[in-house]
Amino acid sequence: MLLSKLMAGLEYEVVSGAKDREVTGVCDDSRFVTKDNVFVCIDGTVTDGHQYAADAIEKGCNSLIVQKSLHLSVPSTVTVIKTSDTRKALANAACIFYDKPFEKFKLAGITGTKGKTTIVYMLRYIFEAARVRYGIIGTISNIVNHVVRKTGRTTPESLQLQKTFYEMADEDTQYVAMEVSSQGLMLHRVYGTLFDIGVYNNISRAHIGPKEHESFEDYLANKIKLFSICKEGLINVDDAHAQDVISGATCKIYTYGINHKADFFADGITKFYDKVEFDFNTPTYKKRMTVNMPGKYNVYNGLAAAATAYLWGFDPEFIAKGLAEVSVPGRTEKLDLPLDCTVMIDYAHSPDSLLNLLSELKELVPGRLVCLFGCGGDRDRTMRPMMGEIAGTHADFTVITSDNPRTEKPENIINDIEEGMLKTKGKYIKITDRTEAIKYALESALPNDLIVLAGKGHEDYIESNGKKYHYDEREIVRELLKI
The missing domain is CATH 3.90.190.20 (Mur ligase, C-terminal domain)
Incomplete structure (x- = not known):
């Protein structure tokens, strides 16, 4: 693939070499560079990829994407492209290199301080009840066609994410549910990805510090970014910051909740020691649901999963079966x-x-x-x-x-x-x-x-x-x- 094609849509300058160079792959870790790869130098919180440009060249890369000057002599056979944000460039290149694999299945992105993992697992069980081919990406594990893989973070780095999407598409996956963290949004891990549905569950004070978000306002602003890269948004209207999310969204919005008027709402809630029951009210039907996990907060999680499945046209019996059987490692x-x-x-x-x-x-x-x-x-x-x-x-x-x-x-x-x-x-x-x-x-x-x-x-x-x-x-x- 041509290097210039991987940079499509971004502003950049060619520091040296030819931008129409043919590249065989995209890499952001010099240890895994192979011949004629493009190496993207990421200035991370722990290490700076620019320091490993020489290693990448030695291993055979034919081009570099940087965001600051390199303090080394680059061979004339290697192209150097400079852009303002190499994280964004990496995500852009990954999307294009893997041919936008997320367009080949239905994709839901779940964000919120609490409940992301549980909602994704609830959707997993609904998918299994409906016997559709599915994938999940999140904190506990990634699942591709029933094969469970350990994961290092909630939202993978953009290159790994698009590669995983590609593998899912190759397995004829129909539906994918993934956790989208505020860090993932801030660091452009999902840049270039278009979600069919984005879900906002809640926000509270968390992930604020030197290596995370500088303030609560920054944390919220990054959550809201999800709703500029999805076709439809599903918002917990009971959350204190729901209106901030709705105001910042550029997609069609649906709402869910318990205490305020919403498109999808729960009433008739009955709590038990090990589960919770509620009536799931939709624009077209009402159905009693049992969630195999306790607590009112799992009513919200169940609403989010059920409403997502409803918008995708899942039969209510499959939704009910999934919620009744759900089990999440490390969650109650x-x-x-x-x-x-x-x-x-x-x-x-x-x-x-x-x-x-x-x-x-x-x-x-x-x-x-x-x-x-x-x-x-x-x-x-x-x-x-x-x-x-x-x-x-x-x-x-x-x-x-x-x-x-x-x-x-x-x-x-x-x-x-x-x-x-x-x-x-x-x-x-x-x-x-x-x-x-x-x-x-x-x-x-x-x-x-x-x-x-x-x-x-x-x-x-x-x-x-x-x-x-x-x-x-x-x-x-x-x-x-x-x-």
Whole structure:
């Protein structure tokens, strides 16, 4: 493919060489460059791809795309193109190189602080109920034609994303649901992609910091970007910032909700310990739905998935079957254990998600609600006392422990959490080692207690001092119980 074709639609200058050079592939990692590739230099948060241009040339690339000057002598046989944003250039080139594969199936993009993974999994189960060929992309895994692949981030880098789309199209995939993070939007990972449906579920204070968003306003603005690159938008009208999203959208908008007038709405909500039921009201029918997960927030998640499936013309029986059978790793996941108490694993790792989880479960648990959690290091410190206060208010007992301390001392993070806990009358204990904390929670449990291990969810690692160590809470619990 001609290099100039990969740059179509972008502003750029040819620093040296010919822009009509034939390239065999697109690469952004010098370790994987092959002969006659174009190497795109990404100035990342950890490393700068411009520093690896010489390596890429040595491995046979015939062209470079840069956004700043190179401090090396480039051979006359190598073309250098300069543009203002190489992340955008990479996404653009990936879309064109793989021939816009997203146009070959129906694509839904889900954004929101909470619920992205659950909504995608709900759609997965609806797809399976309808026996259609599908793919999913998200935090837990990517699935291409029933083949599960581990994933490194919520929204893949643009080159990997388009390659995955290409593989899905090659497998005659009909429907794809993917999580679209604010980081993915900010860093142009989905630039050039056109979604059939974009879903906005909610937003709360999260992902704000030196390596994420500079402010809440920036966080929201990046969420809204999704609705300039989709054909139809589906907005949770009950969210406090729904009107900001609707005002910023350029696509046709549908709404869903519980408390405000919406195109798709739920009423007749009945909560249970392990599920929730509601009437799904659409423009053409009303149907009783059961979601195989507890909590009002899963009514919103269920509405989002069901409304997306409705807009795509899925039979209501398939929608109902999918929601009734859905199971999501690390999302209100109950462990099958020989105990007279219940142990649940959940990914709640922000103030809003912890509040939603604990307040909903508190209404339904027959015994004590015991919450074990920590906060991540190198993230928004203001959330720590907030989460401590939430746990102290809603749990009967709290075990404060460590959770991905990264470069911080776990004890310092725990002390920050304790500041909020001390504002309540909640009972608690501090145990830095997470395994010891889980052991304590299990050994001190009473009959009918619900022990919630919050924060890790689907994660199977702990991140500390620049390294990730294997850590799966399911395995830890079973090892402690010797089963």
